[in-house]
Amino acid sequence: MAKESSFKNMALTLLVICFVSSGILVGVYELTKDAIDAVRVQKINRGIAEVLPPFDNNPSENVHKKCVDGDTVYVYIATKDGKNAGAAVQTFTNNGYGGRIALLVGFLADGTINSINVISHNETPGLGDKIDHKKHGFSLQFHGKHPDTYKLVVKKEGGDVDAITASTISSKAFCDAVARAYAVYHEDVMKEGEWDGNTGATKQQ
Numbered sequence: 001m002a003k004e005s006s007f008k009n010m011a012l013t014l015l016v017i018c019f020v021s022s023g024i025l026v027g028v029y030e031l032t033k034d035a036i037d038a039v040r041v042q043k044i045n046r047g048i049a050e051v052l053p054p055f056d057n058n059p060s061e062n063v064h065k066k067c068v069d070g071d072t073v074y075v076y077i078a079t080k081d082g083k084n085a086g087a088a089v090q091t092f093t094n095n096g097y098g099g100r101i102a103l104l105v106g107f108l109a110d111g112t113i114n115s116i117n118v119i120s121h122n123e124t125p126g127l128g129d130k131i132d133h134k135k136h137g138f139s140l141q142f143h144g145k146h147p148d149t150y151k152l153v154v155k156k157e158g159g160d161v162d163a164i165t166a167s168t169i170s171s172k173a174f175c176d177a178v179a180r181a182y183a184v185y186h187e188d189v190m191k192e193g194e195w196d197g198n199t200g201a202t203k204q205q
Helices: 002-051 138-142 168-190
Strands: 063-068 071-080 083-096 099-107 113-120
Touching (some): 002 083, 002 099, 063 168, 138 168
Antiparallel strands (some): 063 071, 071 083
């Protein structure tokens, strides 16, 4: 009987500990949730500021989402003095040598590429990782180009992009991600009239 009583006490104690721990975790989450969200928003806006001209709105609050190829592409719309300042598109490709590559592509109002930052990748160090502008100038060739006239395909396959030496797969994947970004931006924002071309204002969804 003593052993059975001891087992019950242990079980009850563990149950109380689990219950209290869960309560503490919930409390901590509620206390820190707003701060965590604020940091996330700041991080997003900093990234957007790096690929777009100056803006004075909060692009993270003016985001369009679209499911593409089993994943989500995000379009963050920026304005300056109430007029269109462009958009940053968080895009992806699954065709990298190391798998998934995520980019943030900044477009001007007319669709011209302003700048591109790499968000994440698993490409080979010293080779495919040169897609990152901090490692190599590969991505700089896209700046100031318009996808309607600058073919987002490597030159060996008939496009306009100079591939990274010995990293054709990574280069092609980068192009794929940029092309996906422009397709969503063009179809869902420019072509569909999400932006008012005359005033630069964005229509509410």
